[in-house]
Amino acid sequence: MQHSRRYLTMNSLPDLDSIQEAARRIRPYAHRTPVVTCAGLDDMWNAELYFKCENFQKVGAFKFRGACNAVFSLSAGKASRGVGTHSSGNHAAALALAAQLRGIRSFIVMPKNASEVKVAAVSGYGAEIFFCEPSEDGRERTMAEVLEKTGATFIHPFDNPLVIAGQGTAAVELLEEAPGLDVVLAPVGGGGLLSGTALAVAGLSTDTRVIGAEPEGADDAYRSLQEGRIIPSVNPQTVADGLLTSLGQNTFAIIREHVEQIVTVSEEAIIAGMRHVWERMKIVIEPSAAVPVGALLEGKIDLSGQRVGVILSGGNADLDKLPWISN
């Protein structure tokens, strides 16, 4: 029974049930983040905007939801051997904290040129860090060695169905607080957040459209949707450093079915969107979180009179290097 349930959740695409199960599972650990509004921005765009503040989530990003769902879904036996992933960003911190909360080990593979700040953040949550050559090949090899040696379970940053289901819980909460939205916007990198959001919205609010926002300089998801197959991200260039990855098989399948469109956003608009939110809403968001706001600034989406949900994905901005200040 335990086995068959795991088989199902691990190897088939998630659905609304798995998102609702995830919501129950992570409730004791994750923050229910606030949904905030801003009269100034509403006036500017003649719309009602509802911002879901995942920058206030644990570890400062929505990634904690998916990591937490994956970690707390493991059987006791599997959990005892720990979890592992490769990431230098929010997923690594999220997985490390989720493991710490379950009282199990976490093994994180990071490129040896990762910034000290990122290494410190992840090891601060008790992770054991393994450095690799900064290449896909080096990363895969080191990850395989670590998993082989430890017996840890690999938790993919976005294509794992439990991770996708966990990310979808943010949209569930958003729809509870702002029902009847016309559209929900989320940024897209690997697609974990966008696919989870799209599944949740499709299941809970059939009239609500879901739109992904992607940097022009990393527009692989946009092109993948156009061409009907995954176009890998090649040498992406964007300030939104959480959105460099290509889509996965699972996230692509879900996005293809449930996302109305993906809009691309210029670097200037991403930076302006980030600054707008800091300045007017007085909250810190990271560049990746500003991509949907940039899409609104560029007029890529007709907002007039609409009720719009925006998922602000995270707040881990580099405070020493703001993109509007030239150093």
Added chain:
Amino acid sequence: MQHSRRYLTMNSLPDLDSIQEAARRIRPYAHRTPVVTCAGLDDMWNAELYFKCENFQKVGAFKFRGACNAVFSLSAGKASRGVGTHSSGNHAAALALAAQLRGIRSFIVMPKNASEVKVAAVSGYGAEIFFCEPSEDGRERTMAEVLEKTGATFIHPFDNPLVIAGQGTAAVELLEEAPGLDVVLAPVGGGGLLSGTALAVAGLSTDTRVIGAEPEGADDAYRSLQEGRIIPSVNPQTVADGLLTSLGQNTFAIIREHVEQIVTVSEEAIIAGMRHVWERMKIVIEPSAAVPVGALLEGKIDLSGQRVGVILSGGNADLDKLPWISN
């Protein structure tokens, strides 16, 4: 009746009743700002911290409360001639917006070297701006001329009893959401926020201590309390540019009676406190709001096991010039 009430509220010190009256008066216009907590900071200081987020207040600062109370307390006749003040900062924006909401004119005297950003913010709320020589003398002269010409009512930035009463409403809300605090911290410049806070706390929660936090480089309130008379601020030097002013007669009288102590904070600790809040709480606060946080970082107040309220006074930081980035 109308006259005698105005006489009382304008010329005697405010009390808990005037604060509660202010709370009712400003309710339709001011935000009830959230009180937020941060588990990371609680762990770091072994305390329970409750942050009252006036950075989310209208115009980005607590100043809106006092200005709003003063503007909506005016008789119809007086209101019809408008309100005026001299300020280049948050009080000017607050007064302009409050006047706009009441549908009356506002006249703001600003030094002719005020930054374009500040001028734009104030005129964006519909104020009529008069530039003066950047000296106390020039400011007073221009202000007197404007009041003479317009018949507008002068609203002092902090020593007006209605302004003090309005500022006290933040502490009323804080105590409603976090009852039984051991101590409440607020920054002190002219003393409007600190005196209003102290009055509210004295009236509502007699066992709660109130402590003011002041920059070392602008420690006139600290010295005034030590010497028992107002020591004017001379050539203050601090990044906390909202706290340059000396105390007024009214704020000093209240602070002397109801504030337990004023602690001074180094520039380094103010900047570190500001960064701490941005980084860990993901909210934007201005340097003046970081002064109480700096006091905590410097260990100026024994926190251990205490329930501590902190009023984060505002969020209007200059995003082009962060104090931890050298340009």
